Structures are given as structure tokens and as C-alpha cells.
Amino acid sequence: MPGSNRPSGRKNHVKTFILAIVAAAATTTANADTFQKIKDTGSVTMGVRESSGALSYTLGGGAYVGFHIDLCSRALADVQKQLGLPKLEVKYLPVTSSNRIPLLQNGTIDIECGSTTNNATRQQQVAFALTTYVEEIRIAVKANSGIQSVSQLSGRKVATTVGTTSVQLLRRHEKAHGVDFQEVLGRDQADSFLLLDSGRADAFVMDAQVLAGNIAKSRNPSEFRIVGEVLGVEPIAIMLRKDDPKFKNSVDETLRGMMKSGEMARLYEKWFTKPILPANVSVNLPPSDATRAAWANPNDKPAEDYARR
Structure with missing residues (x-):
């Protein structure tokens, strides 16, 4: 009878639907495993900015420099050691304020090293490393x-x-x-x-x-x-994919060590109080009390916790 196959058809449809959900979830999980992605490809893509002050900017010709780029480079060098990779290719991809989050979420970039504010709304979409600049x-x-x-x-x-x-x-x-x-x-x-x-x-x-x-x-x-x-x-931090604790913990540990050793302060001085390329002019911005406090007490609190009272 024509109706005799309907229950089986429904079951197959439900089964197919469930398998699709599971496959999508697996893909999302794989995309969130940045360590595995780096190990499999031997490369990592850093989202950078072209004109975000001394945090991240271009010198032209595909060269990108800045405080946050130096910090990201150190963190990625530590990831390379942890994975035992003889070489790690670091690719640079310029991002903008409007596309940086989607490009991180869809795997186009693996870490964003610009001038992004850590706030509660963004924390629903992405993760942030320890605050490095307030x-x-x-x-x-x-x-x-x-x-x-x-x-x-x-x-x-x-x-x-x-x-x-x-x-x-x-x-x-x-x-x-x-x-x-x-x-x-x-x-x-x-x-x-x-x-x-x-x-x-x-x-x-x-x-x-x-x-x-x-x-x-x-x-x-x-x-x-x-x-x-x-x-x-506002707390400014390196941006990472959400639900990827292994990668976040690695980046955080690198930053925490740099804060404790004083290397963070020395790098800040290099980029914000001394002459920098291309014009060889100093930005002349000593670290604020809030920035020093973030180094002394490492945290990834959102901007809402910094609200002026």
C-alpha cells in the first residue's frame, strides 16, 4: 500500500537530519581546534590591521608590525615549540573592524592581532586572550x-x-x-x-x-x-576563536609570562615611547595606570567591568 512506507520514510528523514547536525557540530569542533589545524597545515593565519596605531599597522609591501603583532608572534612561536614543528609559516591577512569577527569564526584567520575591544557582546561570538592594553x-x-x-x-x-x-x-x-x-x-x-x-x-x-x-x-x-x-x-586584547580552550590557554600563558618577566613593559616602551617606523616618530603614550594594573593582575574581563562609576 502507498502509505506503508511512510513511517520508514520519516525515520530516514529524521536520521538524515540528525546526521547532518552531528556532522555540522563535528565540523565546528574541528574548526575550533586551532592547535590541530596548525599541526595539520604547518601554517597559521594572523589577522592584522593596516592602521591601528602602534598596536598593528603596515609598512607596505606586505610587512606588518606593532605591539600586538610582536605579542602574537611570541605566542605562536610557543605554539610551534609545543607542537614540535620544525617550521611554522605565519601568514598575514589584513582585516577591518567590520569583518574581523566573521573571518575568525569561519577559519579564514586563526588569531586576530589588532585593536579589538573585549566586551560582553563580542564574548558571545569569540574569545579573548588576557588584556594587554587598556x-x-x-x-x-x-x-x-x-x-x-x-x-x-x-x-x-x-x-x-x-x-x-x-x-x-x-x-x-x-x-x-x-x-x-x-x-x-x-x-x-x-x-x-x-x-x-x-x-x-x-x-x-x-x-x-x-x-x-x-x-x-x-x-x-x-x-x-x-x-x-x-x-x-576599554580593555584591548588579542582575539581568538570561541570554545578553543587549549589554544587560549597557550596564548594566555605566553602573555602571562611576558607580563611577569617585564618583557611586556619593554615591548610597550619600544612601540609607544620610542621612535617607530616609517616616520621614525614616537607615539609618546606611556602606559596608563589601568594598563599597568592589567599586567600586574592578568585577566580577560570585558569592557563592562571597566565601566566608569
Whole structure:
């Protein structure tokens, strides 16, 4: 009878569906095992930024440097030793604020070494290594603009970068209440700074070190100033795939050792208080008290734990 095969058909359909779910779960688990992926391929892909201040930037020609790139390189060298690999090929892939999380999740990159804020929302999608830098969000303006405070931004154009949290912090700041400004978006940090440099924006709101780094590399650094109130304090960390404890523990142990030995502080000094390429100009940002506290008491707490009271 035509109806006699229906139960069997349903069972086969359910079985196929379950097998598909199991296969998908297995694939996700495999993708999350960064150690195994590195062992199998002998390579790792580092997500880097082209203009994230002294944390991560390009010198051109496929060369990327910065504080976080040095830290990631040390962590990956330790992974290579743990896996007993005679050689580890490190590939660099520039990412942006808007694509860095998807590219990490889908396995295009294996570790992101840029300027990403660790916050509770992102922790639902990815994992973060120990905090290595605690950022203050500020505004940069032209030195002759007369702007000294957030309250003077009414009627002005304020630049920020797609996929970042800076303008959200600006809008929530108590001194921004009633301040009506127009938001203009840059594709990346360099593009946002160009909006300010070219006069298409009156201010650029972003991490202070990103602002300082772009100012230091500009044609005439004296034309710009970082002014106004601290809009927010955010922990910046190397970003990793979620649910991959073995890889996270390895990266964390490398960073913890560097914090304890003083190597972290020495590397910070190299990138933030001494002249750096390409312009051989110093960013001139000594470590903040909050950054030193993060080194003294290693943690991966989100930005919400740093909320100003």
C-alpha cells in the first residue's frame, strides 16, 4: 500500500537530519581546534590591521608590525615549540573592524592581532586572550579648530570607523547630552583620519593610541591635537576563536609570562615611547595606570567591568 512506507520514510528523514547536525557540530569542533589545524597545515593565519596605531599597522609591501603583532608572534612561536614543528609559516591577512569577527569564526584567520575591544557582546561570538592594553577613548581635532570638549561638537561632523564602538561611547557620555553632531564613517582607521585631515570631519573619535599613531604618521603632526574628556576605558586584547580552550590557554600563558618577566613593559616602551617606523616618530603614550594594573593582575574581563562609576 502507498502509505506503508511512510513511517520508514520519516525515520530516514529524521536520521538524515540528525546526521547532518552531528556532522555540522563535528565540523565546528574541528574548526575550533586551532592547535590541530596548525599541526595539520604547518601554517597559521594572523589577522592584522593596516592602521591601528602602534598596536598593528603596515609598512607596505606586505610587512606588518606593532605591539600586538610582536605579542602574537611570541605566542605562536610557543605554539610551534609545543607542537614540535620544525617550521611554522605565519601568514598575514589584513582585516577591518567590520569583518574581523566573521573571518575568525569561519577559519579564514586563526588569531586576530589588532585593536579589538573585549566586551560582553563580542564574548558571545569569540574569545579573548588576557588584556594587554587598556585604552582611553578620546577625540582628535585640528589644532586651530577651537574644539576643546565634547560639548563643543554640536553641529559638527564627527568621524569614526565602521564596526567600532567609539561613537556609541560618545553618545552615552554625560557631556554629550543634547549635543547634536553628524556621524561620518571611514572604512578603516586611516580613512577616518583622512576625513579629519581633509576637513570632511571636524573631529575623529577613537582609541587614543590610534589617534596618536595616525597623528604621528601624518604630514604635519603639529596640526592636530587630542582633546576633551575620556569617553570610556576599554580593555584591548588579542582575539581568538570561541570554545578553543587549549589554544587560549597557550596564548594566555605566553602573555602571562611576558607580563611577569617585564618583557611586556619593554615591548610597550619600544612601540609607544620610542621612535617607530616609517616616520621614525614616537607615539609618546606611556602606559596608563589601568594598563599597568592589567599586567600586574592578568585577566580577560570585558569592557563592562571597566565601566566608569
